[in-house]
Amino acid sequence: MTNTYAHQSLPSRPSSSFHQDQQQQRVVSHASQQDFYPQSQSPPQRTAGRGSLHIQEESRYEPTDDLYQYNPDNNDDFYHGNGAYTPQRSLPDSRPPTPPGPILDHSHLKPGKEAALLSHERTLELYRANAKKTQDPELQFEFAVFLVDAAKHWPIPAPEPSGVNVLDIEKAQDKREDLYREATSLLRKLADRGHMPSQYFLADCYANGIGTTKGKQDFDRAFPLFVLAAKHGHPDAAYRAGTCCENGWGCRRETAKALQFFRKAGAALHPGAQYRLGIAELNGELGLSKRPREGVKWLKRSAEHATAEFPHAIHELALLHENGFENTVFVDHEYAAELLAQASELGYAPSAYRLGECYEYGKMGCPQDAALSIHYYNIAAQQNHRDACFALTAWYLVGSPGVLPQSDTEAFLWAKRAAEAELVKAMYAVGYFLEVGIGTSPDMKEAISWYKRAAEKGDKRAAQRLKANSNTPIIQPGGPGSVLRRGPDGEGSDGKGGRDKDCVIM
Template structure:
């Protein structure tokens, strides 16, 4: 697939990017300086043996568990970066392993001593849950540690306890218990939990009764805290404002577009795809603007959104004067990419392209196979096309190349 043209979005409305609310316990580079100690300044730490040895001696005199946790995470960073230019890579690997083991020793001590440190419990739980830092995947250990941190009101750990109880990871499935922990995590300020609780109450799942009013409240709180990890509430609220029945929130297409745009700038592909549609069809108060439409579809497609991939196929099928050069090969490749993900509309499009000979050599058997894949998923147009092909037998008439409107009318690219 050829490199995609660049489409600027600088003329889009600017929405303030909220500061990321990073999950505690991640293995991101350490920039933590504790409020209780000035013994360590990790704003730009070196990763030399001399610095590590000096840091190790200084941390012994610091009673603050937060400082020791910062030291443990520094060791993990050091293990990744130490000795990158050294010729003795065997020795480097051995030293890196030593640093990881020391880090785990510190974290385990913090997680299990008489006054356990919740951040260490959460971090160690993540390691057991994902099998990182050389640990075996052990969901039961992870769940136990999440639960211990949750008892100390660690918001993210409380959310993980809820997830484990919902899906049965490390413990048995208990929907009511999951709902209770989602509520607790939401009350503690966890954005993902706010969104999840809102959806639970909106849909009436996990044994909870439907409560649209409370659901909307939680979704709005989650939207206020939306970041790149948690843009979902913005999209859900946009869907509600776009709904014409107006039963839950006021019908407001402009508000819906504002929310979609905020989520799209946070990288949420469903919202990016939605904006592509807005500028393709002129909906939600948007002008018809091929450049913006293609730009948003491209952003979503590059992250693997199958609907956006098929939409790009449509744009390449006909091109857009002064914006995008027509390309049969790109039209086929984008449709095939979406079809490979199991999108039935794309499977139908690949069959259509093969039958007509767009971007691929005309091949009736190949077309039939893709129509059958779409038909298995209930695609009625694929079913009808298979019936028509069977009726025509060897006397099939050549299908003409569609215009963009015809392709949309026949749902080849919609």
């Protein structure tokens, strides 16, 4: 087997940035939501008891200790810090008694209409007021990050069919843009003052279309800031600057410069940069000659520092140990499966899908285990890995006793999800399900549309079906040319409810 390791397209965003795609990317904030709320003031201290006698007593009675302990059993008694009890002396007073004041008002914590959190706008006002009182760049930076996060999650009303809320939608969108502008303006001031986190975060905003014209990516402004933050020692900024130089984003394409930035970030233990250097050494990229041993070393370093955002080196090492590589990496299926499990724990969809295959078919020394196979397929499918989605389609078609109930409806939904992700065989399967009525109501018109999409992508079965008379119903399930062959009650041909060996849906 020829081992050619092409450079995978790594996410160009660090874990500290804000993703626009909630599915793909994993959002990691710089501070938790609780940190952005201003500290509440201390409750008012009680200065008077039940009447004016307490006030007058304060002027006449001088305790030997400043610490008092409140006795809930007798509100008229005071205790010294040393525990000695002194009864209160009643003195005449010509003034009218003052109304009692609450020791601590808990009315705002009562359930019902009185219980309420601060609104988003009120929180912003309080935070903005506190941020203006300080010249601490760290606090101002946290406020800018909070503004970006608040804008990202600012509620936009759903459009109504009648269009009566168009103005409300526009106001909400304008408010979001105002927050973005306020955040980027503050970040620019901090960046000009040499604040490294602000330089990087502002560059990341520009690179992702935050605070830019029409939300378009602006690498012309992002790249210089990446370089500036990299010079101040920011590992993520060095990696992003190297990516820009490699691809020509906001600058000329210069592999030599990209290599310098990657090495700078790699020396700072950035797993993404270490992975890129490893692939470059394996394939002889970025002006380097092929040096497999050096490439494997870089991959191992990246795997040691792998994160949920950069688990790629673990997966690559697993593939190397699965097949071996140029007398540098020996075949070790057990270790390869362990590496795939590590990457799956970090949420890496390709590793989870591969491990699902291993447990389904008993590959790489893994036992055939329906529960584990479905588990790992599900990890990948939740991230829209199209092959994993389609693998779940096959599992739901036949089911697994005690693990997964047979469900044509779920099979159709997962097949459609894979088809919408442009998986050709899933397009044909969706057309078949719609024509025959598996997991959905029969719809010949919709079925033909899916057949056409599959045929345009080169699926021969879909092309043959389109040539046939569309008024002629397709061969019933189980016959020649069918998508699946199932026994009675949804069982597989072996009668055990497991994956059917004759299932040709895959």
